[in-house]
Amino acid sequence: MxxxxxxxxxxxxxxxxxxxxxxxxxxxxxxxxxxxxxxxxxxxxxxxxxxxxxxxxxxxxxxxxxxxxxxxxxxxxxxxxxxxxxxxxxxxxxxxxxxxxxxxxxxxLAPPHADIQRAEEPAQAAPVRSQQGKAQTILVSLLLLVSAAGAFYLAFQPDIFHSFRLFHDRLNDECSVVFMKDIDGKTRNAAMKNISAILNENKGECGKNQRIIFDSNDSFTTHSAGRTLLSICTTGKSNQTSSCDNFFYNNRKSG
Known part of the structure; x- marks a missing residue:
């Protein structure tokens, strides 16, 4: 929750x-x-x-x-x-x-839950899609910010708080992309291809006054490809996010 x-x-x-x-x-x-x-x-x-x-x-x-x-x-x-x-x-x-x-x-905000699959049945789960306005703008995105190892590390630090940065790129001349963690050039190119594939699969578009928020976490097991989230967000005045369509995948296998 x-x-x-x-x-x-x-x-x-x-x-x-x-x-x-x-x-x-x-x-x-x-x-x-x-x-x-x-x-x-x-x-x-x-x-x-x-x-x-x-x-x-x-x-x-x-x-x-x-x-x-x-x-x-x-x-x-x-x-x-x-x-x-x-x-x-x-x-x-x-x-x-x-x-x-x-x-x-x-x-x-209840996080999306994918069905637990057996190791011998690694079928790709369908995305969970929602459109709930600003109250769910980045709701699932931030659930994927910290990997399990990072979460355990940070949780046991003596400091009261820590900060993180966002990383920006562009999908095209009109659509910006926000990554939830820093990734190298090769990984970023693969992420861009993954973004385009998800948009095509869901007949989504990103143009003027829109941005994409993207995050993907690898699995800690050999039976799952991890979790992927893509949010197509509309921006309003002062470039503030007003609403998003969220696509969450568990065990998504990119091409």
Whole structure:
């Protein structure tokens, strides 16, 4: 389960990344901070007592929490959210607990799930397509940002957050391409061919006032080609993304 906060911040509890959907600026939360924010966002603006949060964030995971540590992590979350342009997201209710500010919208985003296939049946899965406006602009794209190895590495770092960059290219004179990670020239050429193939398969086009967001992660097993995502996004004023068509493949085999 991922979230869009106030229409501008994407939060993925799996890797703890808080990302501004327009600028691409990102903050990497620690495991505990991410778990705390996940619990608060799931509450749907309902009051969460200190006892509930201490149990669900610390006790249930084999750790010992305290009011002091809870206050510290609430402070970390507030600073992180404010650094990405959102203040007053988490409200303290004196002598009671915490809640999301009712004025702040929180949209739940369920990641696409491909059917689990047997090793002897490596058929290519069909894409999952959605068109949900800005609230799902980059929703699945960012789920593929960090590979499993990178996610484990970053999650156990002592720093409160980490940042990542976006990488740009062009498919044609009118259509720009945004890659979620840096890739070498040979890999980028292969990615461009893959992009063109996906567009042809789905009768998609990318022209004026549009951009493509692309990411592909190799599998850690010999039975899967990994995951591929392509989003055809429409841009509006100030080059901001307004809506996207998302194509997600599990086990896509490029030619």
């Amino acid at each position: 991922a979230f869009i906060i106030a229409g501008i911040l994407f939060f993925n509890p799996e890797d703890g990344a808080l990302t501004h959907t327009e600028t691409g600026e990102s903050i990497k939360l620690t495991i505990t901070a991410a778990r705390l924010l996940d619990n608060i966002l799931r509450s749907e603006a309902q009051l969460l007592s200190r006892e509930t949060l201490l149990k669900e964030v610390w006790d249930d995971h084999g750790f010992q929490g305290s009011n002091s540590s809870l206050n510290q992590y609430i402070s970390i979350l507030r600073r992180s959210l404010a650094a990405l342009g959102l203040s007053d997201v988490i409200i303290t209710v004196p002598k009671a607990g915490f809640r999301i500010n009712p004025a702040v919208s929180v949209a739940r």
